[in-house]
Amino acid sequence: MNEGERIKKLEEQTRRLFLKNCTLGLGGLAxxxxxxxxxxxxxxxxxxxxxxxNPMAPKAPQYAGKVKQVIYIHMAGAPxxxxxxxxxxxxxxxxxxxxxxxxxxxxRFAFIRGVxxxxxxxxxxxxxxxxxxxxxxxxxxxxxxxxxxxxxxAVHTDQFNHAPAQLLMQTGGARLGRxxxxxxxxxxxxxxxxxxxxxxxxxxxxxxxxxxxxxWGSGFLPSVYQGVQCRSDGTxxxxxxxxEHISRESxxxxxxxxxxxxxxxxxxxxxxxxxxxxxxxxxxxxxQATVPDVMNIADEPEYIHEMYGSDPNKSIFANNVxxxxxxxxxxxxxxxxxxxxxxxxxxxxxxxxxxxxxNKCRETDKSVTALILDLKxxxxxxxTLVVWGGEFGRTPMQEFREGKENIFKGRDHHSEAFTMxxxxxxxxxxxxxxETDEMGYAGxxxxxxxxxxxxxxxxxxxxxxxxFTYKYQGRDFRLTDVHGRIIKEILA
Amino acid sequence: MNIFEYFGNFxxxxxxxxxxxxxxxxxLGLFIPRQKLIDAYSIIRLILLTSALxxxxxxxxxYILSISGSYDQEVVSNHKWFGIVLxxxxxxxxxxxxxLLHTSIRNFRLxxxxxxxxxxxxxxxGGSLTHGxxxxxxxxxxxxxxxxxxxKRKITMSSTALEATSIILEENxxxxxxxxxxxxxxxxxxxxxILKGGEDGKIIAEHAADSRIMELLLLPIDDDDxxxxxxxxxxxxxxxxxxxxxxxxAMNEEKTLEExxxxxxxxxxxxxxxxxxxNNLVPDKDVKEADEKALERLNGLxxxxxxxxxxxxxxxxxxxxxxxxxxxPAMQELEKVKSQLIWLNLDYHQLTPEAWTALSKLENLRxxxxxxxxMDDEFLVHLxxxxxxxxxxxxxxxxxxxxxxxxxxxxxxxxxxxxxTMVGKNAxxxxxxxxxxxxIDTGNYFVPTLVSDTTIFHK
Numbered sequence: 001m002n003e004g005e006r007i008k009k010l011e012e013q014t015r016r017l018f019l020k021n022c023t024l025g026l027g028g029l030a031x032x033x034x035x036x037x038x039x040x041x042x043x044x045x046x047x048x049x050x051x052x053x054n055p056m057a058p059k060a061p062q063y064a065g066k067v068k069q070v071i072y073i074h075m076a077g078a079p080x081x082x083x084x085x086x087x088x089x090x091x092x093x094x095x096x097x098x099x100x101x102x103x104x105x106x107x108r109f110a111f112i113r114g115v116x117x118x119x120x121x122x123x124x125x126x127x128x129x130x131x132x133x134x135x136x137x138x139x140x141x142x143x144x145x146x147x148x149x150x151x152x153x154a155v156h157t158d159q160f161n162h163a164p165a166q167l168l169m170q171t172g173g174a175r176l177g178r179x180x181x182x183x184x185x186x187x188x189x190x191x192x193x194x195x196x197x198x199x200x201x202x203x204x205x206x207x208x209x210x211x212x213x214x215x216w217g218s219g220f221l222p223s224v225y226q227g228v229q230c231r232s233d234g235t236x237x238x239x240x241x242x243x244e245h246i247s248r249e250s251x252x253x254x255x256x257x258x259x260x261x262x263x264x265x266x267x268x269x270x271x272x273x274x275x276x277x278x279x280x281x282x283x284x285x286x287x288q289a290t291v292p293d294v295m296n297i298a299d300e301p302e303y304i305h306e307m308y309g310s311d312p313n314k315s316i317f318a319n320n321v322x323x324x325x326x327x328x329x330x331x332x333x334x335x336x337x338x339x340x341x342x343x344x345x346x347x348x349x350x351x352x353x354x355x356x357x358x359n360k361c362r363e364t365d366k367s368v369t370a371l372i373l374d375l376k377x378x379x380x381x382x383x384t385l386v387v388w389g390g391e392f393g394r395t396p397m398q399e400f401r402e403g404k405e406n407i408f409k410g411r412d413h414h415s416e417a418f419t420m421x422x423x424x425x426x427x428x429x430x431x432x433x434x435e436t437d438e439m440g441y442a443g444x445x446x447x448x449x450x451x452x453x454x455x456x457x458x459x460x461x462x463x464x465x466x467x468f469t470y471k472y473q474g475r476d477f478r479l480t481d482v483h484g485r486i487i488k489e490i491l492a
Numbered sequence: 493m494n495i496f497e498y499f500g501n502f503x504x505x506x507x508x509x510x511x512x513x514x515x516x517x518x519x520l521g522l523f524i525p526r527q528k529l530i531d532a533y534s535i536i537r538l539i540l541l542t543s544a545l546x547x548x549x550x551x552x553x554x555y556i557l558s559i560s561g562s563y564d565q566e567v568v569s570n571h572k573w574f575g576i577v578l579x580x581x582x583x584x585x586x587x588x589x590x591x592l593l594h595t596s597i598r599n600f601r602l603x604x605x606x607x608x609x610x611x612x613x614x615x616x617x618g619g620s621l622t623h624g625x626x627x628x629x630x631x632x633x634x635x636x637x638x639x640x641x642x643x644k645r646k647i648t649m650s651s652t653a654l655e656a657t658s659i660i661l662e663e664n665x666x667x668x669x670x671x672x673x674x675x676x677x678x679x680x681x682x683x684x685x686i687l688k689g690g691e692d693g694k695i696i697a698e699h700a701a702d703s704r705i706m707e708l709l710l711l712p713i714d715d716d717d718x719x720x721x722x723x724x725x726x727x728x729x730x731x732x733x734x735x736x737x738x739x740x741x742a743m744n745e746e747k748t749l750e751e752x753x754x755x756x757x758x759x760x761x762x763x764x765x766x767x768x769x770x771n772n773l774v775p776d777k778d779v780k781e782a783d784e785k786a787l788e789r790l791n792g793l794x795x796x797x798x799x800x801x802x803x804x805x806x807x808x809x810x811x812x813x814x815x816x817x818x819x820x821p822a823m824q825e826l827e828k829v830k831s832q833l834i835w836l837n838l839d840y841h842q843l844t845p846e847a848w849t850a851l852s853k854l855e856n857l858r859x860x861x862x863x864x865x866x867m868d869d870e871f872l873v874h875l876x877x878x879x880x881x882x883x884x885x886x887x888x889x890x891x892x893x894x895x896x897x898x899x900x901x902x903x904x905x906x907x908x909x910x911x912x913t914m915v916g917k918n919a920x921x922x923x924x925x926x927x928x929x930x931x932i933d934t935g936n937y938f939v940p941t942l943v944s945d946t947t948i949f950h951k
Contacts, residue, residue, distance in 0.1 A: 060799040064774045064806075141939055192796050192837075193812040307939050309946075329863075331812050349950075358949040370939045377935025378863065379885040379909030445757050462801065488764075 055224045055275055056198050056283075058190040065462025066426025066492075067385040068192075070185065071324045071335045073368065076166065076209040077343030078390035079360070080353050080411055081419040082440050086153060087125040087134045090438040091396050095120030099397045103441055109395065110160050110413040111345065114403035118396055118439070122354040122409060131430030138361040141369035147430035148372050148381075149421045150490050154434030154443025157392050157450050160413040162210035162343070165391035168450050170215040170336075172479045179219035179470075180227065181454060182334035184479045187218075187225045187470070188463055193331035195290040197283065200332055201227035202320040205340030216336055220472040224276035227336055236295040236323070240288055248288070255281050294330050297322050307374065309366040318367035325374055328384055339364060342390060346399050346410015353394070354409045372423050385424040385460055387453075393418025396439045416442040420453065426460045426492055433490050448487050455484035459491075500556030504622065507550040513543030514582070514611055521604045530593055540586040547579040563621055563673060571617035578610040621673070646763035653752055654683060654745040656761065657738050660731050664720060683743060696743070700736035709735070730760035772882050772906060773858050778804045779831050786828035793822040800835065808835035819843055823850040834880075835859040842866045852877045861885035869895025881905055887935070888912040893919040900926050911935025 082088060099116050123136035129146035142149075159165035164174035171178040179187070182199040191198030201216045209215055216227030230236040242251055259278050266274040293299075297319055298312040305311065310318040317339050324335040342360055343351055350356040368388065375381040394411035417436045423429075434446030455465040458479065465484050469476035478484075517539050520529065529536065554575055558568045585592065585603050592600040619628055647656045661680045667673065669680040669690075678690030686705075689695045695705040708719040709732050720726060727735075738744070741752055749762075782805060790797050796810040807829055814822065819841055826833060827850065834856055840863070848871040857878050868890040875881070881902050892914040899905075905927045915923075915934060923932050 058796055058798045058810075060802045062802050064771055064800045064804075066771065140942060140944070144939075192810045194796070195813065303938075306941060307937075309939075309941065331810065355949060355951055362944055362947075362949065366939055366941070366945050373937035373939065377909070377911040377933060377937050378887050379861070379883075379907065379911075379933070382883070382907060485764075 054190075054194070054279055055222060055272070056186065056190050056194070056279060058192050059188065061189060061462025062464050062467060063462050065460060066383075067424055067460045068189075068383045069328050069331075069333050069335075070182075070385045070387065070457065070461070071328060071337070071371070072181070072387045073321075073337045073339070073389075074166070074169070074209070074215075075342045075360075075364075075388070075390045076205070076207075076338050076340045077162065078165075078392050078394060078413065078418070079342045080344055080357060080394040081153075081417070082121055082394060082396060082411065083123045083353050083357055084136050084138055084361075085134065085151060085419040085421075086417075086436055086440045087136070088121060088396070088436075088438060088440040091118060091440060092120040094118040094439070103397070103439075108160070111401045112395065112397060112399055112412045114400055116395075116397040116400035117405070119353075119398035119409060119411060122357075129430055131432070133430065133432055138358055139365050141365045145369055145372055148376070149423050150427040150429065151432040152420045152422070152434055152446075152448055152453070152487070152490070153417075153432055154436055154445070154447045155389070155393075155418050155420050155450070155453065156443060156447055157415045157418075160392060160415045162391060162413075164211070165413075165415070166209050166211040166215050169389075169391045170211075171217075171219065172451060172454055172481050176214050177219055178477070179221040179225065179479075180214075180216050180336075181457065181479060182216060182227050182336050183218040183221050183225040184458075184468070185334050185461060187221050188468060189333055189461065191331065191333045194283075195286040196294060196327065196330055196332050197228035197287075198333040199225065199227045199336070200324075200327055200334070201229040201336045201338070202323060203229065203338045203340070204315070204317040204320050205338075207340040209338045209340060215338075220477065221470060222272045222276050224272075224279055227334075230295065230323075237287065237291050240291055242288070251285065251288075255285050290330075294326055295323065297326065300326075304374075308370040317364050321364075321367040321371050325371055325378075325380075328375070328380060329378065344394065344410050345401070345412065346406035346408040347401065349408060352408035352410050356408075375424075381423065382425045385422060385426075385457065387420070387422050387457065389420030390418065396441050414441075417447075422490075424460075428490055428492050431490060433487065446489065449483065451480040451484035452487050455480050456487045456490070459486045496556050497560055500553055500560060503550060503553035503557045506546060506553055507618065510543040510547035510550055510579075510582070511611065511615065513539050513546065514607055517543065518604060518608055518611075521600070526593065526597055533589070533593065537586065537589055540582065540589065544579065544582040544586050547575075547582050551575055551579050567617060567621055571614060571621060574610060574614035574617055578607070578614055581606060581610065647749075647761050648763055649750040649754065650748050652744075652746055652748055653738055653741065654743075656749060657735065657743075660727070660734065660761065664725065664727050664731070668720075683745065686743075696739060700739035703739055706732075706736055706739070728760065730758060734758050734761045772904075774800060774804075774806060774834065775856075775858070775880075779806065781805050782807060782829045782832040786825060790822060790825050790829070793818040793825065795822050795826075797829075805832050806834045807832045808837075809833060810837040811841055812837070812839070814841065816842070820847040820850075823847040826850065827853045830854050831856060833857065837861045838865055839863040840865065843871075845871070848874050851875065854878065856880055859883040862889060864888040867891060869898075872896070873898045875899055876901055878902065879904065883907045885909045886913055890914060893922070896923065896926075902927070903929070905930040908932045909935070 082091070096117050099118055104115065121136075123138050125134050125136050126143070127133065128135055128143040131147050133146035133149065133151060135143040135146060157165055157168060159168050159174050167176065168174045170180040182201075186198040199216070203209070213229070216229065218224075218226035231238065242248065258281060262274050262278045266278070297310060300310075300322065304322070308318045308322045310316070310322045312319065320337050324337060327335050341350070342357070344353045344357050346352050348356070350359075372381065372386060375384055375386070393414040393416070395414040397412065399406045399410045399412040417440060434448060435444055436442060437444050458465040458468060465478060465480045465486070469478050471477070517536065520532075520536060520539075524532075554572065558572055581603070585607070592603060616628065645659045645662075647659050651659075658681070665680045668675040669678045671679075671681060674690075676690040676692065678695070679685035679688075687694070687696055692704070695703060697703045700706050708717055709727060711718040713722055713726070737755070737758060744752060787797060790809070794814045796813055797807055800806045800808050809826065811819065811822070820843070823843070824846075826836075830853055833854055836854065836857055836859070839861055843866060848867075852874040855877055858880050860875075860878070860881060860883065863885055864887070866889070867886060869892055872891055872895045875884075876898050879901055882904055884902070884905060884907070887909050888911070890913070891910070893916065896915065906929050908923070908927060908930045910932065911934060913934075917934055920932055920934060924930070
């Protein structure tokens with residue numbers, strides 16, 4: 001906003017308007033967000049409020065990205081890397097022995113108290129593919145596509161409780177209030193299909209992630225960029241049909257009238273939240289036409305259902321994975337999947353690394369494998385990034401809750417080392433980066449932090465994570481805060 | 493450390509008190525008329541007494557600190573003697589103040605000048621001791637207005653091993669073990685000095701594993717002997733590993749890291765070059781800006797068209813939001829931006845023959861997707877002039893092996909997707925010959941259903 005406009009704006013702050021704002025209460029807030037500027041430095045993208053147009057319009061990143069879209073599969077609860085990818089024969093030998101003091105001194109765990117015993121790997125491991133990636137017998141399908149994957153074997157975080165760790169992984173900060181990765185990406189790139197939301201969230205496993213909906217919230221970014229959660233059973237989007245006796249034409253007329261009124265209001269107040277409202281109404285109208293087609297997995301051919309293990313009559317993870325492929329195929333920018341139930345402490349059969357974890361793998365292995373292969377054959381894997389991981393890892397120790405051994409075999413939350421994998425454009429395929437010590441307790445080389453992963457994802461999409469900022473409360477914010485290094489070792 | 497040495501540590505604190513009082517004395521002496529000074533005689537005496545007492549305390553604590561021995565003796569000696577002289581002069585002025593003010597104002601002025609000079613010289617010597625001799629050296633004039641982060645020496649594969657070591661040590665160790673300070677009588681700013689060791693003896697052994705320096709670096713941070721001290725900036729793991737590697741390579745001086753084959757795991761010490769992005773989907777050389785009117789018309793027709801990167805003029809176009817009746821005019825309009833247009837997506841549309849014909853003009857296309865369209869062998873011929881194509885997606889169209897023969901001039905093709913087309917698996921061999929660079933994918937992947945996929949595991 002130039003000086004002249006600013007003065008004009010101030011002149012409009014009449015006593016009458018002031019009183020009106022007071023009665024409206026939130027007027028002051030509107031004014032403050034009007035002053036906040038958007039736009040990332042070093043790019044031609046303009047302040048959204050100045051654009052006055054569609055906030056979801058596609059925008060150019062800083063440089064041509066290797067990928068255009070992301071499917072992020074977050075296994076909420078944190079899968080055990082020691083049963084899936086990080087094979088530790090030495091740990092096997094120490095099974096049942098007392099944990100060495102060096103693992104406990106000065107460390108804090110979520111539940112382990114006292115001195116626990118070590119717990120050997122419960123799965124059997126083999127090497128697969130030309131790359132020789134090590135994968136356990138819990139994942140018989142994924143192991144067949146080992147050469148498509150890029151493993152990060154020594155990821156570390158600094159949170160050992162679910163909610164803050166999930167927030168850190170998704171928003172770059174362990175506390176509430178910051179935009180998640182999907183919001184940043186849609187804010188930066190917009191979306192190419194105007195008839196669908198740019199950022200879709202699908203949950204499964206019976207629960208939302210522990211951090212709640214904040215993990216797909218837009219934080220301080222305009223709320224148009226928050227994730228749109230779709231239901232995984234029944235109609236994916238509620239109230240998508242017009243009520244009885246309302247025709248599509250009359251719906252259109254009423255939304256147009258509403259948009260006009262909102263536009264007037266926007267011209268007066270320049271509050272980007274009004275633009276959000278306009279575009280949400282328009283999107284909802286367009287979605288009435290497209291959603292029944294795109295979101296309906298029932299129309300997919302039988303062999304596709306067999307490949308994914310999906311079933312339109314149930315509410316299962318595989319349906320979400322298939323839906324994710326359909327959405328990405330139609331140009332949705334960011335699809336975030338959360339599957340709940342990976343927290344294997346050993347307090348119940350379901351939450352154990354030798355029983356419950358096996359069943360979680362059985363629920364998800366086939367569909368995730370199918371997703372990679374299906375994207376590949378459709379020519380989409382080159383321009384899509386698939387990320388798989390939890391919010392932290394699990395301890396090489398058997399969990400001793402309050403000093404007593406848990407009834408089932410289980411592992412506590414572990415922040416020092418865990419495995420994630422990615423697949424898609426711009427990555428070295430069939431590559432493994434990072435290594436943990438003999439016990440799988442901590443990374444000994446190729447350690448990467450949560451912010452490193454975020455920096456790398458942004459890089460693949462065409463953003464320099466240090467330049468991609470949003471000004472809020474007087475300072476420039478980044479997804480990676482003040483951290484993050486691009487993991488260039490895994491880039492093709 | 494005994495109790496005396498402990499008092500020595502208070503020197504940097506106590507030393508500032510006499511400085512302050514002497515400055516007050518100087519200001520009064522230089523700017524207040526003599527008569528007024530005589531009126532304030534008792535106050536001035538009090539100021540001088542205080543400064544003299546603290547100066548004495550500073551001399552004593554300073555002397556204790558100097559014999560603890562971790563300083564450059566030459567600079568210490570200057571500072572020590574200046575300080576002692578200043579203290580004595582201070583006492584003299586205190587006892588002779590009456591005489592100086594009443595009888596010899598000239599000597600009074602002289603004493604002021606002397607104090608001013610001694611204060612400056614002593615302070616400077618002291619400052620050089622604590623912060624290093626270059627601390628107060630002004631930068632060369634051409635850098636006076638250079639703001640922003642300062643340029644660091646960079647380690648690259650062509651740095652010699654000794655250079656790399658000195659860059660790491662300079663950043664982390666020289667402040668206490670360099671030219672102006674030698675804590676523990678140890679200097680690390682030359683290879684000879686490193687070999688010599690400090691007051692506890694040698695720090696380097698034949699192998700890194702036996703070297704005292706590695707032990708000190710690797711001790712837990714809470715250990716009193718750990719280096720650098722807990723509150724100072726710590727070395728990165730990779731820097732410590734590099735030092736060990738360097739010791740094990742006989743502390744090589746001349747060879748470059750390249751020649752010594754620096755292992756991958758130590759590449760973390762190298763200066764990170766900006767990441768080079770190799771992307772064959774984008775030309776190296778930028779083009780001029782696209783015609784704005786053409787862009788407006790395309791937007792009006794519903795084409796989603798936007799730049800691929802913020803600082804270049806290349807365009808990507810997507811027909812995802814198009815109404816069927818606008819497709820043909822839009823395809824024809826695209827010719828106006830053909831030099832900029834490098835990515836095009838026509839997925840899920842049925843195009844008229846005229847629209848397909850317009851395709852042949854878009855000769856700069858690098859990435860082209862026509863999934864699920866009415867593309868067939870007849871229309872495929874319009875692709876043959878698109879010699880820059882790198883990515884071609886023909887999934888879910890009616891093209892056949894024979895139709896693809898029309899594309900044999902597309903020698904830059906790197907990815908060709910043929911899932912759900914009439915192209916059979918057995919055509920791959922001949923296609924691979926035709927497009928030697930290309931990854932050809934006919935898809936039809938399948939994930940078999942295992943018993944375990946549909947059953948629940950129990951023990």
